[in-house]
Amino acid sequence: MEHITLLLGIVIVTALVFDFTNGFHDTANAMATTISTGALKPKTAVAMSAVLNLVGAFMSVEVAKTISKGLVNEEGIQPEVIYAALVGAILWNLLTWLVGLPSSSSHALMGGLVGAAVASAGIGAVNGSVVVTKVLIPAVAAPIVAGVASMLAARVTYKLGARVDDKTSAKGYKAGQIASAGLVSLAHGTNDAQKTMGIITLALVAGGALAPGSNPPVWVIVSAGLAIALGTYLGGWRIIRTMGKGLTDLQPQQGFAAQTSAASVILASSTLGFSLSTTHACSGAVMGAGLGRKGGVVRWSTATRMFVAWGLTLPAAALVGAGAEYVMRTGTVGIAAVTVFLVGSCLAIWLISRRQVVDHHNVNETGADEAPGVVTTAMAAVTVPPAGTTAAVADEHLKATIPAPAHTPGETPAAAAPAV
Structure with a gap:
């Protein structure tokens, strides 16, 4: 293994932490x-997705070359x-996971890298043509292409x-x-x-452990x-719920069409070295499949929140990355401060x-008030008053036998309350 300094080791470990968050953040895509x-x-x-993510990691290095050699000047x-x-990318991943919004881990990473590079060496440190042709254009085209293909499929x-x-x-x-x-x-x-x-390759080159x-x-x-396989296995249940139930209601035919279309777009982009957002492709495919069924609908309120998150990803991660780089200029104290901030x-x-908590037990719930069987379960607990009772007595009897609501409207019942 190449000579690794302490700082370089910290960077590599942090990169693998990002890879881990990428795994559970993007499990929903598949x-x-x-x-x-x-x-x-x-x-x-x-579990199946984790194994195949691991296999896929060995199939190509074209996208890795785009990150390590093309996006910024080494x-x-x-x-x-x-x-x-990496600080900017990890924090954005975790924030969007917390609110259950599918956003691009790829763009979070590239936004953080661009912001930190500009803060360190100026705008000339970024290869603008690569950003446009291999990042921004695919970011716009991927959901559209995947969505249209999925709708037709x-x-x-x-x-x-x-x-x-x-x-x-x-x-x-x-x-x-x-x-x-799969x-x-x-x-x-x-x-x-x-x-x-x-x-990681870019870090090794920057640290002198690899040749440019x-x-x-x-x-x-x-x-x-x-790292990405382990993150995938843990499951990003909050985002899985949003993509599986929040954007539209899918039947198996639509699910098949969405996944096949998304996979085709992603594999094609990987072969060409485009740093495509798999989230954009898969989300676009899900919405396209929703519109592909007669009577199918897309919940545009959820989609709009998702689009806003997409638009904020690059600049938000860039700002955090730039701020972290500025603090770390002070040396060891700055690096320690940024580390404490990240961990905290x-x-x-x-x-x-x-x-x-959202986990594998409640990932398919659409919300307590909409969940099938709530009314049925409540009515099953109501017993019929004895024959011959007066209306007033019967009314009191019904009040006593109807179970009190376990939650106020819009809240999660205690029994199903997230324990993520």
Whole structure:
């Protein structure tokens, strides 16, 4: 292994932490629709996705090259700059996970890197043409292309299954969903794990442990693949709920169409070296599939919040990255201060998340007041008053037998209260 200084070691560990957050933040991309339609049980789905993310990490290094050699100029970039970039990316990932919004881990990383690089070496440290052609254009094109492809695919699947009874058709497409979800997981590992490989390689070059222009070493590929696989296995249940139930209601035919379309777009971009947001592609595909079924709808209020998060990702991560880089100019004290801030912020976000836990037990719930069976369960507890009782007595009897609400409207019942 190359000579690693203490600071470089901290940067590498932080990069793998980002890779871990990328895994659980983006699990929804591959498995949200599979879980929401019941094609796979939640824990089975994330385990399968984790394994395939690991396999995908070994399939290509083209995206890693875009990060390590193309986005910023290697000359003049110090490990502190990369550390600052990772701080911005990790915090944005955790904040959007907390509120259950699918946002781009890729753009968070690139935004943090651009912000920290500009703060350190000026605007000339960033390759503007690469940012436009391989980041911004794919960011806009990916959800549109995946959405249109998914909408058309959904319509075709319904036409092909028009003469088959719904139960048989749903069963067949659930099997197809499992295969297509596996393809998305493979594509996610191929695309997203490479971003951490690229950032670690850039750090090694900046720290003098690798020659400029080097490809990711084998140990970098292995560690990045393992980190994203572990994060994927833990499951980003909050975002899975949003993508599986919050954007639209999907049937197996739509889930199959969405996942197949998203996987095709992601794999094509990975081959071309585009640093595509898998979140943008998968979210666009889910919305397209929602519109592909007759009578299907997209919940545009949720989609709008998601679009706002997408627009804020690059600048927000860039600002945090730039601020962290500015603080770290003071030397060891600054680096320590940024580290304490990062650890404290992560802990605070985790503690807040414990107030309302979302996990594999309640990931498919649409909300307590909308959940099927609430009315039925409540009515089942009502006993009929004895015959011959007066109206007043009967009224008191009904009041006594109707269970009191476990929560106020809009709140999660205590029994289902998140314990994330």
